[in-house]
Amino acid sequence: MLSRYAKGEEPTAHETNWAGNLRYHADHIYAPKSVAEVQEAVRKCSTLRALGSRHSFNTIADSVTNQVSLMHLDSMEVDTKAQTVTVGAGVRYGTLAPWLDAKGFAVHNLASLPHITVAGAVATGTHGSGVRNGNLSTAVRGLEIVTADGNVVTLTHEHDHAAFHGAVVGLGAIGVVTKVTLAVQPRFDMTQVVYRNLSMDQLEHNLEKIFASGYSVSLFTDWQRNRIAQVWIKSRVAQGEKKTIPPEFYGATAATKNMHPIEDLSAVNCTEQMGVPGPWYERMPHFRMNFTPSSGKELQTEYFVPRNRGYEAIRAVETLRDRITPHLLITELRAIAADDLWLSMAYQRDSMAIHFTWKQETKEVMALLPLIEEKLAPFDARPHWAKLFTVPPATLKARYPKMAEYQGLLNRYDAKGKFRNEFVSHNVFGV
Numbered sequence: 001m002l003s004r005y006a007k008g009e010e011p012t013a014h015e016t017n018w019a020g021n022l023r024y025h026a027d028h029i030y031a032p033k034s035v036a037e038v039q040e041a042v043r044k045c046s047t048l049r050a051l052g053s054r055h056s057f058n059t060i061a062d063s064v065t066n067q068v069s070l071m072h073l074d075s076m077e078v079d080t081k082a083q084t085v086t087v088g089a090g091v092r093y094g095t096l097a098p099w100l101d102a103k104g105f106a107v108h109n110l111a112s113l114p115h116i117t118v119a120g121a122v123a124t125g126t127h128g129s130g131v132r133n134g135n136l137s138t139a140v141r142g143l144e145i146v147t148a149d150g151n152v153v154t155l156t157h158e159h160d161h162a163a164f165h166g167a168v169v170g171l172g173a174i175g176v177v178t179k180v181t182l183a184v185q186p187r188f189d190m191t192q193v194v195y196r197n198l199s200m201d202q203l204e205h206n207l208e209k210i211f212a213s214g215y216s217v218s219l220f221t222d223w224q225r226n227r228i229a230q231v232w233i234k235s236r237v238a239q240g241e242k243k244t245i246p247p248e249f250y251g252a253t254a255a256t257k258n259m260h261p262i263e264d265l266s267a268v269n270c271t272e273q274m275g276v277p278g279p280w281y282e283r284m285p286h287f288r289m290n291f292t293p294s295s296g297k298e299l300q301t302e303y304f305v306p307r308n309r310g311y312e313a314i315r316a317v318e319t320l321r322d323r324i325t326p327h328l329l330i331t332e333l334r335a336i337a338a339d340d341l342w343l344s345m346a347y348q349r350d351s352m353a354i355h356f357t358w359k360q361e362t363k364e365v366m367a368l369l370p371l372i373e374e375k376l377a378p379f380d381a382r383p384h385w386a387k388l389f390t391v392p393p394a395t396l397k398a399r400y401p402k403m404a405e406y407q408g409l410l411n412r413y414d415a416k417g418k419f420r421n422e423f424v425s426h427n428v429f430g431v
Contacts, residue, residue: 018055019298021360026067033072035144035152035178041068042176042418043150049421050176052120053092055113056386057300059423060124060171070119073178078103084141086181089119094289097281105184109133109216110284112332119177124386125169125344127353128284129216129334131208131307135346138339140168142181147174148418156181166402166409169343171385173424174413189239190215190283192273194259195252198228200318202250203311210250211307211335211352216284219333220261223321228252228333230259232273234283245275261286262330297360298329301369302353302384303376304345307335310352316375317354323371327364329357342402345382353384366390393430403428 016023029051030041042048049063050070061067073088076099085105087096093107094114100106109128111121118136120126127135142156145167153175155164167174198219203210211217214233221228231252237243245254258267258274267273269291271283281289305313314333317324324331332355336346345351354376358365369390373381380399383389397403407428414420420429 015054017057017061018053019057019300019360021057021299021362022059022062024051024062024067026063026065028066030066030068031072032068032070035073035146038068038070038073038146038176038178039150039152041066042146042148045418047418047421048176049419050089050119050172052089052117052123053115055116055120056124057388058386059421060386062423063421068176070117070176070178075179076100078105078184083184084181085184086142086179087118089176089178089180090117091119092117093121098279098289100184101187101279101281104187106187106280107136107139107182107184109136109139110281111136112218112286114281114285114287114289118180118182120386122168122180123170123172123177125341125346125384126386127334127336127346129211129218129336130214131212131335131350132337133216133335134337134339135344137168137341137344138337139182140180141183142179143167143177144179145175145177145413148414148416152178153413162405163409163412165340166342166406168341169385171343171424171428173410173419173428175419188236188280189241189277190234190280191237191243191275191277192232192234192271192283193245193275194255194273195231195233195249196229196255196259198231198250198252200226200228200314203228203314206250207311207352208307213249217335218261218286221331221333222328223318223324223331229263230255230261232261232286236280237277239277241277243275261332299358299360299362299365300356300384300387301358301365301372301389302355302387303372303381303389304336304351304353304384305376305379305381307350307352309379313352313354313376313379313381316378317372320368320371320375323368324356327359327361327368329359331356342406343385343400345384347382347400347402355384393427396427
């Protein structure tokens with residue numbers, strides 16, 4: 001029973017998000033230790049939002065009444081025959097990855113930070129990079145969800161196909177996800193090489209080739225001097241294989257030491273570079289698994305555009321460079337393969353994501369976002385659901401062909417709106 005929790009055993013209400021730019025409004029936070037206790041919390045509450053690793057920068061996980069933290073749901077189980085792993089909703093990629101690797105398996109991709117929960121990343125369409133790699137949600141093969149009536153529903157890729165495709169990137173509005181089943185593959189090794197000072201002119205005709213130069217590729221820029229400051233290329237290699245690092249890459253030069261994406265910062269907490277082979281989970285993220293980031297003073301924004309128009313979109317944003325750079329820590333450009341998940345930012349189009357990591361200057365950043373969004377409007381840019389944006393609801397709906405079907409799915413599973421909050425009501429049902 002939820003009432004048996006001792007005082008102090010549940011997280012404190014009104015916690016902040018990871019960056020500290022947002023203080024949640026919930027009066028109560030439940031921390032169930034089993035699916036049965038999740039069901040009890042759902043039945044008990046008239047409104048409720050699930051809380052993951054708190055790495056969202058907007059109010060998507062906020063509630064004015066109740067939140068449920070799933071941190072205690074930490075089970076992990078591999079099905080070798082089905083080539084899947086099923087994890088509890090509190091499991092973080094940083095916990096899953098080394099455990100999975102030890103069993104001989106890997107997931108297809110990871111985000112830049114390994115400290116986010118699987119369930120939270122899936123619900124918001126979080127991603128890594130790679131022209132052939134879908135976002136993290138595309139690995140999902142099944143979801144266990146506690147719905148508004150407190151019952152458990154299982155949606156899989158094979159059964160209730162339409163509902164599954166609508167629920168995976170579900171924004172936490174279908175119900176409380178308690179387990180996620182992911183496709184896995186045999187474990188593999190990778191190397192990581194960094195090149196410095198790539199001219200943006202090279203992107204006009206070589207953008208796709210540059211993004212396809214490794215399994216996962218990231219480009220970092222501060223928008224000044226017509227340059228990509230760093231190119232991070234993560235490549236799969238045979239175990240023990242060592243490759244010679246070419247000294248140049250489209251005119252950029254190979255780094256001679258490990259780099260941080262922000263050049264003035266120490267690379268001590270970044271994953272190993274310089275072409276040194278290592279396990280997939282120690283190369284795909286930008287930051288080490290055993291490094292837990294503090295609640296840093298930053299804000300994040302990200303927009304997805306069609307990759308075949310990526311160069312145009314980059315040049316459109318660049319026109320604002322002198323407005324952007326004073327408030328910017330770094331911008332990262334990544335490639336994401338198309339998918340069929342209704343609210344995925346890469347729904348039915350190969351995409352390029354333009355990611356801004358900002359200084360924590362909320363007033364100035366929020367004033368900039370409409371200007372950036374105006375520049376990206378010709379590309380039907382889709383903002384990352386868990387980051388800061390000001391795109392109006394009517395525009396969002398026009399950019400998601402399945403938005404009406406998604407609304408119907410919410411009404412099917414949660415007709416009274418138990419799992420809706422201001423963010424969902426505004427961005428999904430607003431006008």
